[in-house]
Amino acid sequence: MPIRKNICKKIMEIFPAYPDPLDPHLWEIFNTNEYIKGTVDYQRNVRYSSSLASYEWEKNNQISWIRQYFFSRITEESLKGKTLLDLGSFTGGRVTAWTEKYKLSKGFGLDINPIFQLASEEFAKSVNANNVYFKTGFGEKLPYESNSLDFIVSTDVFEHVQDLGMVLNECYRVLKKGGKLCVAFPQYMQPLEAHLGMVTNAQALQWLFSGEIIAEAYNEIIEQRAPDSYWYRPVAFPLRTWEKLFSLNGTSIKDFKSLILNQSWTSKEYKIKPILTDGRKSEWLVFKVLSKLLTPFAYVPFLNELFLGRINCILTK
Numbered sequence: 072m073p074i075r076k077n078i079c080k081k082i083m084e085i086f087p088a089y090p091d092p093l094d095p096h097l098w099e100i101f102n103t104n105e106y107i108k109g110t111v112d113y114q115r116n117v118r119y120s121s122s123l124a125s126y127e128w129e130k131n132n133q134i135s136w137i138r139q140y141f142f143s144r145i146t147e148e149s150l151k152g153k154t155l156l157d158l159g160s161f162t163g164g165r166v167t168a169w170t171e172k173y174k175l176s177k178g179f180g181l182d183i184n185p186i187f188q189l190a191s192e193e194f195a196k197s198v199n200a201n202n203v204y205f206k207t208g209f210g211e212k213l214p215y216e217s218n219s220l221d222f223i224v225s226t227d228v229f230e231h232v233q234d235l236g237m238v239l240n241e242c243y244r245v246l247k248k249g250g251k252l253c254v255a256f257p258q259y260m261q262p263l264e265a266h267l268g269m270v271t272n273a274q275a276l277q278w279l280f281s282g283e284i285i286a287e288a289y290n291e292i293i294e295q296r297a298p299d300s301y302w303y304r305p306v307a308f309p310l311r312t313w314e315k316l317f318s319l320n321g322t323s324i325k326d327f328k329s330l331i332l333n334q335s336w337t338s339k340e341y342k343i344k345p346i347l348t349d350g351r352k353s354e355w356l357v358f359k360v361l362s363k364l365l366t367p368f369a370y371v372p373f374l375n376e377l378f379l380g381r382i383n384c385i386l387t388k
């Protein structure tokens with residue numbers, strides 16, 4: 072273990088990364104000393120900038136998450152006048168933007184941290200969005216009535232939940248008949264999504280090392296950087312029993328498919344996009360060419376665990 076851990080750590084150190092404590096997309100910014108000890112106004116500003124970043128992205132950008140992942144099969148028309156839950160809504164900018172942009176009758180946001188709810192509610196008020204509602208809670212126990220929602224959208228959340236089976240059961244319960252669960256999240260072996268970006272730009276480490284080894288190497292680097300790293304330390308070290316890596320439950324494509332096999336969805340539609348087709352870098356020519364070359368691998372069982380960009384599907388009740 073020490074030799075493998077040291078090799079893993081060395082690779083991480085060759086490609087170091089440092090997070091920006093003002094990056095509005097990081098939830099860890101609410102752990103900085105500046106935030107914790109900041110004035111009421113400073114804290115409100117940090118919350119606002121976090122919500123605003125995703126609101127503006129969704130409002131102004133043609134590659135909003137909902138558009139990028141789901142729009143080939145969900146039309147704007149079909150969202151109009153409907154209810155939609157953003158499960159794992161972070162600071163609420165996205166669902167606020169979707170509610171306006173797609174003329175939903177009501178938007179809902181749920182996330183686990185009360186600071187996110189506060190940020191979301193303050194932000195919705197600031198843009199006069201009075202049909203968006205936020206709660207603090209867990210996907211494993213959704214605080215909504217059975218058969219009450221038309222759409223649930225959840226992007227980059229299912230890899231983080233403690234019990235994905237429970238979350239899927241809850242989504243099924245709260246959707247109306249004909250309602251749709253739109254999901255996109257990276258499978259564990261997706262090489263670019265190990266969520267180690269606070270410490271290293273090295274990718275695909277989970278192809279080479281176990282989660283325990285990666286976690287130990289990562290933690291040592293965090294300790295060496297202390298106290299500057301305190302705000303972005305992992306929530307728990309060593310890994311919790313359900314974690315394959317920090318905050319990741321380790322779900323594979325095979326795991327996900329067998330979980331939904333036991334449920335009664337009337338249709339399951341998958342979209343196949345290989346790695347390197349998401350985000351700003353996907354516009355670079357080199358990534359465009361590479362992703363074309365990798366496309367066939369994203370269709371092949373087992374190889375898809377490595378080369379599919381995300382598990383991306385729409386489940387209809």
Ligand SMILES: C[S@@+](CC[C@H](N)C(=O)[O-])C[C@H]1O[C@@H](n2cnc3c(N)ncnc32)[C@H](O)[C@@H]1O
Nearest residue numbers: 159161182183209210211226227228231232233
């Ligand atoms: C990577 S962020 C994604 C946020 C947003 N959906 C997006 O695509 O930008 C994951 C979010 O899932 C939330 N989350 C993690 N576990 C959850 C759970 N069990 N129930 C609800 N939300 C959860 C986290 O708090 C975090 O806001």
